Amino acid sequence: MDLKKIKYIASKTLRKNLDDLTALASGGYPGFVYRKLTLPGADQIPVFTFHRLEPVSFEAQLKHLAQNHYKTLSGDEFLSCLTGVKRLPPKAVLLTFDDCWGSLWAVAHPLLKKYGLQGVAFAISDAMEQGDGVGATLEDVWAGTRSMDEILGREVKAPLCNWAEIKRMSRAGTLEFQSHSRMHHSVYIDSEVVDFVNPDRYPSFMFSDFNPLINLGANEVAEWDLDARCYGEPIYPFRASFAARRRFIPNHQVSAACRAYVTERGGKHFFQSADWRKELMRVYTNIAEQESEKGTIVSYHQRLEELVQDLTMSKRIIEQNLENKVDQICLPWYQGDAIAVEAAKLADYRACHWGILNNTTVNTVGDDPFYVRRMNDEYLFALPGEGRQSLLQILAKKYLNIVKKRTGMY
Structure with missing residues (x-):
């Protein structure tokens, strides 16, 4: 070695x-x-x-x-x-x-x-x-x-x-x-994108403290219900749920559009490109600008509930x-x-x-x-x-x- x-x-x-x-x-x-x-x-x-x-x-x-x-x-x-x-x-x-x-x-x-x-x-x-x-x-x-x-x-x-x-x-x-x-999940606490879900950074409480709830259409689900459909999901600053006094809930339309972009370009194969992060960030920025908001902030009292x-x-x-x-x-x-x-x-x-x-x-x-x-x-x-x-x-x-x-x- x-x-x-x-x-x-x-x-x-x-x-x-x-x-x-x-x-x-x-x-x-x-x-x-x-x-x-x-x-x-x-x-x-x-x-x-x-x-x-x-x-x-x-x-x-x-x-x-x-x-x-x-x-x-x-x-x-x-x-x-x-x-x-x-x-x-x-x-x-x-x-x-x-x-x-x-x-x-x-x-x-x-x-x-x-x-x-x-x-x-x-x-x-x-x-x-x-x-x-x-x-x-x-x-x-x-x-x-x-x-x-x-x-x-x-x-x-x-x-x-x-x-x-x-x-x-x-x-x-x-x-x-x-x-x-x-x-056993984590929550997002801010609105600035720091990465995207990809084959090398996949949500799982079993191996890291990154395990957010991801909305795939009906309800928020955790990692054991997820599959490659979540590739391309924007990742924001996160914290363990019971350590977070506030929570950022991403705009579902923005997240869904980023996931769809990756799916349409081969899913896992999309990440073989050396510049995939730059490409996906451009896509995210364009989509986010078209939406009225990036997401919503949950207050302390809502978090407590x-x-x-x-x-x-x-x-x-x-x-x-x-x-x-x-x-x-x-x-x-x-x-x-x-x-x-x-x-x-x-x-x-x-x-x-x-x-x-x-x-x-x-x-x-x-x-x-x-x-x-x-x-x-x-x-x-x-x-x-x-x-x-x-x-x-x-x-x-x-x-x-x-x-x-x-x-x-x-």
């Missing part, structure tokens, strides 16, 4: 993990992350966040919890302990799982059941398909009826869990399901499918603003889960439940007990794995 590529990988990795490294450097992690302790901090509740699960590493994490007698809390137990309603048990932790990736069913569910542990999963309510059945799990591998390759390839075939799988996990008690919003509706509908959809009460929201991409907390309270939620907040990941009994801090799952190995790993070991393993994945060494 050449030096230029190594520098690029290092730079991208640093940007992605800057909040984490800043919090570590400022002492924002619990004491057990930095030094060997007998127990986690008094009155502290470590909250770990997972996304996609890999069988070997996830089982090692659960073994560390089980062998050292940690108690995994339910969502309700966590809130009761955080607010002081119930006494915090020794060695209590909360495991949270964002997005409901397919590996939640295939990997997490059977392993949580195996070790007698539990967690809280945050579902994107409008992204979950009903499903005719359930996919294979590690239990099928253990029984010799399915291959490990099928488990490892689950998210290629079906990235997210379906409702049939979610219902089974909920009934089994391994996972409690709360809200991750309806569509939108967010309350989002949270209310997400709650309703999950509760209609499952038997548990939904009163906690995990903010998409960990991004939010005071408007998100206000909306959550108006929608009768009791907690908001974030990532790192104010350079800290520590949750202490008595803290505000609308500002729950969470740390990445690799720090679970720093929990006190037999087999604990030092911070140096954790970071070395983490960044070595990142380099291997991005350089194709796996």
Whole structure:
């Protein structure tokens, strides 16, 4: 590998993990992350966040919890302990799982059941398909009826869990399901075009924070309902929906005309031209000049109503499918603003889960439940007990794995 590529990988990795490294450097992690302790901090509740699960590493994490007698809390137990309603048990932790990736069913569910542990999963309510059945799990591998390759390839075939799988996990008690919003989307916040949807910049919450709602005729839809028809859609400055106090809604006629221009010229093939951006910008400018306005700005109060509706509908959809009460929201991409907390309270939620907040990941009994801090799952190995790993070991393993994945060494 050449030096230029190594520098690029290092730079991208640093940007992605800057909040984490800043919090570590400022002492924002619990004491057990930095030094060997007998127990986690008094009155502290470590909250770990997972996304996609890999069988070997996830089982090692659960073994560390089980062998050292940690108690995994339910969502309700966590809130009761955080607010002081119930006494915090020794060695209590909360495991949270964002997005409901397919590996939640295939990997997490059977392993949580195996070790007698539990967690809280945050579902994107409008992204979950009903499903005719359930996919294979590690239990099928253990029984010799399915291959490990099928488990490892689950998210290629079906990235997210379906409702049939979610219902089974909920009934089994391994996972409690709360809200991750309806569509995990971003919104435009200004009217100046910065780019156009193209094969190299496609909306998807799975790979970036660019996932706007795009109006293809009837209603605004999110990325899992989109296809090549959205090529040529103008892109404006955007922000995670729950972090945006205002919203710009583009003129539908302008957007439709730009998409039609690309479709008429071969769709994906249009972007093979070196000057396609200049050409499309000229088209956009000409069309926009013919229209009375580029779009409309949604005010703070309208945005608040939108967010309350989002949270209310997400709650309703999950509760209609499952038997548990939904009163906690995990903010998409960990991004939010005071408007998100206000909306959550108006929608009768009791907690908001974030990532790192104010350079800290520590949750202490008595803290505000609308500002729950969470740390990445690799720090679970720093929990006190037999087999604990030092911070140096954790970071070395983490960044070595990142380099291997991005350089194709796996």
